[in-house]
């Protein structure tokens with residue numbers, strides 16, 4: 001089941017939350033900063049040992065002080081007009097995050113709207129990619145949360161969910 005929720009992702013009681021990280025994995029602004037503050041300094045120490053992460057890929061860490069057991073750090077692309085493989089790289093973020101979640105037996109997972117803040121990816125285009133890939137993995141999870149920060153994002157995601165029906169019997 002995919003659920004749209006308006007919340008601060010750091011407060012969610014799920015198996016894993018996804019972070020919109022940057023290539024350094026050492027923290028930044030937006031949701032990344034919020035997650036590092038809430039998880040505590042041990043997260044930065046742990047991330048230092050990972051040696052960064054390329055755009056489109058993801059890395060998993062413990063949740064430290066969060067309620068979530070895991071944090072999956074996905075590095076989204078910066079929007080540069082759409083002709084620099086942004087859509088492929090953003091889709092890879094979601095797919096690679098889901099792959100790590102499956103490997104670690106995650107059943108409930110929450111995603112922020114990756115790349116749509118400081119990285120300026122158009123929200124409707126990013127949302128379409130997010131929902132399409134969430135649909136692909138829906139049957140493998142008991143709950144996938146699209147965690148929106150603003151009421152406008154909630155509206156956008158809910159509209160997009162309605163126009164993208166669940167794929168019955170799909171299996172990945």
Ligand code: ADP
Pocket residue numbers: 007008009010020021029030031032034076112113114115116117118119120121147148149150
């Ligand atoms: P990026 O650099 O990938 O664009 P940002 O953190 O700037 O990442 O923004 C990604 C999305 O996360 C934006 O839609 C922003 O509104 C949202 N966001 C920011 N803080 C939080 C939070 N605490 N919980 C959930 N979403 C958040």
